[in-house]
Amino acid sequence: MSRLDPVGSKLIELIAQAPQIFERADTEQRRELVGLLTSNRVLKGRMLEFELRKPFDALVSTANCEMAGALGFEPRIT
Numbered sequence: 429m430s431r432l433d434p435v436g437s438k439l440i441e442l443i444a445q446a447p448q449i450f451e452r453a454d455t456e457q458r459r460e461l462v463g464l465l466t467s468n469r470v471l472k473g474r475m476l477e478f479e480l481r482k483p484f485d486a487l488v489s490t491a492n493c494e495m496a497g498a499l500g501f502e503p504r505i506t
Contacts, residue, residue, distance in 0.1 A: 439483070446465075462476075466479065
């Protein structure tokens with residue numbers, strides 16, 4: 429087992445908790461979280477389109493997009 433396995437596990441846990449973190453956060457913290465996790469953001473009406481930054485794109489794919497789905501977003505994973 430490599431040293432990165434625990435780090436990867438912690439990242440997946442953090443992503444799984446992102447909806448709860450987002451809900452408890454104030455506006456500035458939400459903005460930071462969205463900025464940290466996403467890029468190429470475009471607001472179309474009330475719909476935010478975005479791409480997830482690396483390595484979050486791969487982690488979210490692995491976690492079956494639980495974070496994005498729980499937040500009500502439809503990620504464009506490219």
